[in-house]
Amino acid sequence: xxxxxxxxxxxxxxKSLPAQSNSSTFQDTLPEDPQLWIKQLRAQAIDEAxxxxxxxNKDEEWRFTDISPLTRLPFKxxxxxxxxxxxxxxxxxxxxxxxxxxxxxxxxxxxLSSITHENQLIIGNLDTLATSHAHVIxxxxxxxxxxxxxxxxxxxxxxxxxxxxxxxxxxxxxxQPIHLLFVATQAETTHYxxxxxxxxxxxxxxxxEDYVALQADKxxxxxxxxxxxxxxxxxxxxxxxxxxxxxxxxxHLANCAVSLDHxxxxxxxxxxxxxxxxxxxxNVSLNAKAAECAIDGLALITDGQLAxxxxxxxxxxxxxxxxQQHKCIVxxxxxxxxxxxxxVRPNAQKTNSSQSSRNLLLSNKAQIDTKxxxxxFADDVKCAHGATVGQLDKDEIxxxxxxxxxxxxxxxxxxxxxxxxxLNNIPIPSLKHTLEQTVLNQTQSH
Amino acid sequence: MSAVLQNLVNQPYKxxxxxxxxxxxxxxGLNEETIRLISEKKNEPEWLLDFRLKAYQKWLTMSExxxxxxxxxxxxxxxxxxxxxxxxxxxxxxxxxxxxELLRTFEKLGVPMHERAALAGVAVDVVFDSxxxxxxxxxxxxxxxxxxxxxxxxxQKHPELVKQYLGTVVPxxxxxxxxxxxxxxxxxxxxYIPKGVKCPMDLSTYFRINTEGSGQFERTxxxxxxxxxxxxxxxxxxxxxxxNQLHAAVxxxxxxxxxxxxxxxxxxxxAGDENGIGGIYNFxxxxxxxxxxNSRISWTQVETGSAITWKYPSCILRGDNSVGEFYSxxxxxNLQQADTGTKMIHIGKNTRSTIISKGxxxxxxxxxxxGLVRITPNAQNARNFSQCDSMLVGDQCGAxxxxxxxxxxxxxxxxxxxxxxxxxxxxxxxxxQRGIDSEEAVSMIVNGFCKEVFQQLPMEFAVEATKLxxxxxxxxxx
Numbered sequence: 001x002x003x004x005x006x007x008x009x010x011x012x013x014x015k016s017l018p019a020q021s022n023s024s025t026f027q028d029t030l031p032e033d034p035q036l037w038i039k040q041l042r043a044q045a046i047d048e049a050x051x052x053x054x055x056x057n058k059d060e061e062w063r064f065t066d067i068s069p070l071t072r073l074p075f076k077x078x079x080x081x082x083x084x085x086x087x088x089x090x091x092x093x094x095x096x097x098x099x100x101x102x103x104x105x106x107x108x109x110x111x112l113s114s115i116t117h118e119n120q121l122i123i124g125n126l127d128t129l130a131t132s133h134a135h136v137i138x139x140x141x142x143x144x145x146x147x148x149x150x151x152x153x154x155x156x157x158x159x160x161x162x163x164x165x166x167x168x169x170x171x172x173x174x175x176q177p178i179h180l181l182f183v184a185t186q187a188e189t190t191h192y193x194x195x196x197x198x199x200x201x202x203x204x205x206x207x208x209e210d211y212v213a214l215q216a217d218k219x220x221x222x223x224x225x226x227x228x229x230x231x232x233x234x235x236x237x238x239x240x241x242x243x244x245x246x247x248x249x250x251x252h253l254a255n256c257a258v259s260l261d262h263x264x265x266x267x268x269x270x271x272x273x274x275x276x277x278x279x280x281x282x283n284v285s286l287n288a289k290a291a292e293c294a295i296d297g298l299a300l301i302t303d304g305q306l307a308x309x310x311x312x313x314x315x316x317x318x319x320x321x322x323x324q325q326h327k328c329i330v331x332x333x334x335x336x337x338x339x340x341x342x343x344v345r346p347n348a349q350k351t352n353s354s355q356s357s358r359n360l361l362l363s364n365k366a367q368i369d370t371k372x373x374x375x376x377f378a379d380d381v382k383c384a385h386g387a388t389v390g391q392l393d394k395d396e397i398x399x400x401x402x403x404x405x406x407x408x409x410x411x412x413x414x415x416x417x418x419x420x421x422x423l424n425n426i427p428i429p430s431l432k433h434t435l436e437q438t439v440l441n442q443t444q445s446h
Numbered sequence: 447m448s449a450v451l452q453n454l455v456n457q458p459y460k461x462x463x464x465x466x467x468x469x470x471x472x473x474x475g476l477n478e479e480t481i482r483l484i485s486e487k488k489n490e491p492e493w494l495l496d497f498r499l500k501a502y503q504k505w506l507t508m509s510e511x512x513x514x515x516x517x518x519x520x521x522x523x524x525x526x527x528x529x530x531x532x533x534x535x536x537x538x539x540x541x542x543x544x545x546x547e548l549l550r551t552f553e554k555l556g557v558p559m560h561e562r563a564a565l566a567g568v569a570v571d572v573v574f575d576s577x578x579x580x581x582x583x584x585x586x587x588x589x590x591x592x593x594x595x596x597x598x599x600x601x602q603k604h605p606e607l608v609k610q611y612l613g614t615v616v617p618x619x620x621x622x623x624x625x626x627x628x629x630x631x632x633x634x635x636x637x638y639i640p641k642g643v644k645c646p647m648d649l650s651t652y653f654r655i656n657t658e659g660s661g662q663f664e665r666t667x668x669x670x671x672x673x674x675x676x677x678x679x680x681x682x683x684x685x686x687x688x689x690n691q692l693h694a695a696v697x698x699x700x701x702x703x704x705x706x707x708x709x710x711x712x713x714x715x716x717a718g719d720e721n722g723i724g725g726i727y728n729f730x731x732x733x734x735x736x737x738x739x740n741s742r743i744s745w746t747q748v749e750t751g752s753a754i755t756w757k758y759p760s761c762i763l764r765g766d767n768s769v770g771e772f773y774s775x776x777x778x779x780n781l782q783q784a785d786t787g788t789k790m791i792h793i794g795k796n797t798r799s800t801i802i803s804k805g806x807x808x809x810x811x812x813x814x815x816x817g818l819v820r821i822t823p824n825a826q827n828a829r830n831f832s833q834c835d836s837m838l839v840g841d842q843c844g845a846x847x848x849x850x851x852x853x854x855x856x857x858x859x860x861x862x863x864x865x866x867x868x869x870x871x872x873x874x875x876x877x878x879q880r881g882i883d884s885e886e887a888v889s890m891i892v893n894g895f896c897k898e899v900f901q902q903l904p905m906e907f908a909v910e911a912t913k914l915x916x917x918x919x920x921x922x923x924x
Contacts, residue, residue: 060513349841361856364823372862374847379838379868387862389821389853 035130037138038160045147045157052151064337064369065279065308070251073221077159078105078184078191084214086112089183092212095430097179099123101164104183106191108162112181121174122167126194129165136167141196144229144257150281153255156192156227163194168203168236177206177239177428184213184246187220195228199236199264206239206427213247213274221249221276228256232264234288239267239427243435246274248305258284260291260320269425271435272299272307273442279308286313286320295324298422299338300442302331312341313355315348318378324355327422329415330366331442338370342385346377355385360392360418416440472529478502481629484529488598488632491605501618501628508622515814515846516754516783518727521692528630528663586646593638594649597665600636607638611669615698615735615762623694624731627663631696634665639674639705648677648904664695670705672738677708679907693752695730703738703765708746710903712911715751720809722781725753732759733789736768736797744771745788746902748911750918753782758816760789763797763825770799773899775911777918778811778843787817787834787848792825792858801832804896807843808919814846821858828855832862837895839869839888839919889916 054071055062083104089112093100101123102112108125115123122133129137147154164180182193197207211224224246232238246252252275258266272278284293299307313322328336336359344351359368372385392414400410419439426432472483481502485495510521587594593604600608618628639645670676693715699707709732718725728751734743745759755778761770772788790799805813815834836845847864869891877887893900893912900908 346842359853361853361858364856366856368851368853370851370853371849372847372864373849374836374864374866375844376836376838376846376866377844379841379843381838381866381868383866385847385862385864387849387851387860389851389858389860391856391859 035134035138037134038130038141041142042158042160045142045154045160048147049151049154049158052149052154055151061310061339064335065277065306067251067253067277067279069277070223073188073223073251076189078107078186078189078222080105080107082185083109083111084183084185088214089181092181092183092210094179094208094428094434096428097177097208099176099178100181101125101179102181102183103162103164103193105186105189106162106182106193109183116176120169120172122165122169123178124165126163126165126196127161133165133167136198137165137196140198140229140231142229144231144259144285145227145255146257150255152225152253153227156194156225156255159192160194161192163196165196166205166207167196167198168200168205170200170202172200172203172205174203174205177208180207180209182209182211182224182226184211184222184224184250185215187215187222190223190225193224193226195226197228197230197238197240199232199238201233202235203233204237206241208241208243208428208431210243210245211252211274212245213250215247219249220247221251223251224253226252226254228254230256230258230266232258232260232266234262235264236261237265237267240269241426241428241431242268242270242280244270244272244274244278244280246278248274248276248303250275252278252280254279255281256283258282258293260284260286260288260293262288263290263292264288265291266293268294269296269422270298270309271422272297272301272309273438275305275307277306277308280310282309282311284311284313284322285316286322287316289317289319291317292321293323295322295326296422296425297326298419299328299330299336300419300439301329301334301336302442303334304332305334306337307334308337308339310339310341312343313353315342315344315351315353317345318347318349318351320348321352322354325422326355326357327419328359328368329362329419329439330359330368331362333363333365333367335367336369338368339373340371340385341373341375342383344374344376344378344381344383348378349380351378351381351383353381353383357385357387358418359387359389360415361389362391362415412440471527474527475524476502476526476528476630480528484630484632487529488601490601493609494601497613497618498629501625504619505622505625505629508619508625510622514756514785515812515816515848516756516785518754518783521727523626526692529632590643590646591640592643592645593636595636597631597634597636597667600667604636604638607669608636608667611667611698611700612665613698615700615733616696616731621731623729624696627665627694627696627731631663631665634667634695636666637668637676637678639670639676641671642673643671644674645676648679662691662693662695664693666695666697668697668699668707668709670699670701670707670741672703672705674702675706677904678710679904680709680711692727693729695732697730697732697759699734699743701734701736701738701741701743701768704740705738706742706744707734708744709734709759710746710907712748712903712907712914713751713755714914716753717751717780717782718753720780722753725782726751728752728755728757730757732757733762734760734770735762736765736770736794738765738768739794740767741765742769742771744769744773744902746773746899747775747786748899748903748907748914749774749776749784749786750914752784755782755784755786758787758789760791761799762791762793763799764793766794767796768794769797771902772799772801772803773902774803775806775896775899775915776804776813777806777915778808778813779918780809780811782809782811784811784813785816786813787815789818790820790830792819792821792828792830795824795826796828797825798829799831801830801834802898803832803834804899805834805836805845806839806892806895806915806919807836807845808839810842812844812846814848815864816848816850818850818852819860819862820850820852821855821860823854825855826857828858828860830858830860832860834862834864835895836864836866837868837892838866888919892916892919
């Protein structure tokens with residue numbers, strides 16, 4: 001990948017940016033911003049993006065993930081307008097979930113969504129809520145996902161036009177989980193999904209963020225560049241489940257930024273199944289005492305896929321707890337990357353943090369690069385991390401065979417068990433079942 | 447921290463003094479002239495000058511690395527003198543002929559050469575600045591065919607061996623500091639163990655940096671032929687200076703079939719004062735090539751000195767069934783910075799590696815473990831176990847871990863674990879209850895923490911290392 005081509009790609013990309021664009025077609029697709037602050041936010045992001053370079057393998061953050069194939073794709077932003085039939089999208093619905101926001105190519109599709117207003121929950125799309133709830137949204141949007149030094153967050157913010165907004169006011173307990181479904185339908189486009197989730201004091205909710213593809217042609221390539229911002233105030237709790245099941249030619253670049261206040265609790269499970277190249281950056285900042293987070297992840301990849309997960313857990317204040325478990329099941333010539341950074345700031349005493357990265361290689365062409373990283377600046381802390389890489393245990397296979405299982409069944413069972421440790425934590429039965437089937441199907445291909 | 451403890455922390459460096467010996471110093475600055483001058487002074491053959499010039503050309507095209515987790519003011523490579531040698535006197539035949547001033551220096555450092563040689567059976571090849579001054583036990587080693595001498599002597603007497611192996615493990619353009627070393631190295635040690643010979647004694651070298659303002663560029667080459675085995679010790683102390691001294695050494699180890707090399711280091715160079723002024727910059731490239739089948743390379747290091755330590759003793763496990771080991775204790779205090787670790791590159795089949803790294807940070811220091819375990823696609827059944835533990839003493843220091851694990855073969859089994867801890871108040875209380883004061887308690891806890899590494903050191907070094915750590919940490923816990 002030569003340098004000049006990267007630069008060309010970015011130059012073209014910037015030309016298509018909304019603020020600089022003379023292209024009337026693009027302007028037409030965007031609703032006139034009702035709010036000045038959104039325009040300002042976008043302008044800042046455009047300025048920032050203009051100063052950033054396309055990341056290459058020479059950047060430490062992208063050392064193992066070569067995203068140059070992206071530059072070979074057209075970069076046309078996705079167009080609004082097309083809404084698929086309900087019957088096409090229905091297979092992706094999760095039966096327990098009555099609250100559902102569906103976005104097609106990053107644009108809200110009210111026809112496919114269903115919202116039952118409960119309590120005082122504010123839920124909807126940015127476009128609609130930007131006027132009625134400008135004050136509360138502007139206080140949070142763009143505040144956590146920093147676009148400084150992050151090209152893809154900057155680009156997402158530059159193209160900011162719509163997005164999912166969930167705001168749980170004080171003391172609200174949302175009983176029903178909320179499904180945010182992002183559907184990609186257009187080939188050779190980039191779409192920019194955006195989520196903002198805010199939990200005020202003592203609120204509780206469960207959110208499933210789901211990325212799927214709906215294309216006649218399964219081989220079509222597209223780019224998803226998503227940004228999710230999540231803010232929990234004192235004592236708030238959230239369960240955040242993230243599913244990435246894009247088609248196998250997609251490029252998925254995602255940033256998620258989480259900010260936690262006093263005694264709040266963030267639980268997340270991210271499952272990465274699809275995309276040719278996927279990259280998920282999760283930054284959790286424990287900004288007040290006694291905040292907690294539990295971060296689980298599973299990447300199940302095969303056939304030339306690359307799944308890269310970068311997490312950064314920042315213990316800013318004392319007495320916080322974080323637990324992380326990340327697993328990768330890598331088959332055929334797939335390549336998994338994990339980089340888990342834990343920072344314990346000076347004075348963040350009594351931090352309790354654990355991290356484990358466990359990796360299963362199913363084929364001799366599979367690759368894994370893992371780097372669990374600790375940066376500790378306080379002395380009274382408990383921090384441990386571990387990483388393992390291995391294949392299925394011969395003794396375990398032998399044991400199962402001695403019980404009458406075939407070699408294949410034994411291998412599948414062990415692989416399934418490896419992944420099940422993560423999937424078991426999913427609180428939604430039908431979703432858990434679907435994912436368990438996916439793991440079984442994928443492993444049964446041998 | 448109480449005042450008493452404060453005093454203990456700020457113990458002055460015991461080994462700080464400058465020996466007044468007339469030195470022959472090359473003019474400051476680095477260019478082709480300097481390199482030719484060094485080569486000429488050392489009466490080197492043409493191929494070695496070419497080697498140096500090639501390295502220099504390479505160095506010119508390289509830029510100083512900046513990825514490491516250490517901070518220092520930029521080094522002006524043109525203000526360093528690249529050659530300093532004590533004025534040559536007549537060739538020495540016995541210990542009595544050595545400059546008495548020099549001998550007194552060693553005495554102060556606690557290196558009783560003749561005693562040590564006689565009692566401990568250790569041959570000490572003393573490197574004083576850049577030129578070997580005295581070598582003992584050479585004849586005894588020569589009897590079994592072992593060549594153990596300074597590298598300059600080896601260039602004169604065994605040019606074919608030096609030419610064959612020099613730069614094969616660490617190529618001239620390997621990294622910025624290795625290239626610099628290859629261009630300007632002045633002396634170092636050379637050790638050749640012939641086929642089937644088990645070295646009858648531990649080999650040891652003492653490094654001293656003496657002349658103010660002269661960087662020291664050591665070059666060490668250890669070759670163990672088929673079935674040979676050797677244990678090599680290196681220990682360091684340096685006098686107190688205000689200007690930073692650069693030390694960019696290169697160590698190359700080569701182990702053939704069934705050979706075994708054990709390389710141990712105790713490093714206690716001047717770390718600068720409590721404000722971080724002065725101290726040695728220790729930028730070292732150490733690498734071992736386990737070339738033959740069943741070969742074994744083992745690194746053990748106790749790093750307590752230097753303002754900045756930046757080194758990754760590595761093993762390239764090329765031979766089938768070869769074994770690589772890395773045992774390290776890195777202690778930092780005051781404003782010291784250490785970025786150290788290892789690289790284990792598994793290439794051969796059934797290769798195994800073990801990494802045990804213990805980092806202790808006190809005061810305002812920062813220590814990092816940075817390690818790489820790479821299993822290449824053809825390394826069937828490779829096995830690695832890594833453990834890196836950090837201990838923090840005080841709330842102003844930092845401990846960092848950067849383990850890179852790259853696995854390209856599914857038959858590999860790689861495990862990594864790391865933990866961070868501090869000396870607990872209840873632990874100290876328990877000791878106090880048993881009548882052991884906090885200072886001794888800290889020393890015992892730290893030594894227990896480092897036990898796995900000290901066990902790897904030869905006896906005298908283990909004793910020295912234990913003392914060194916206690917001394918360095920005195921009063922850091924309050």
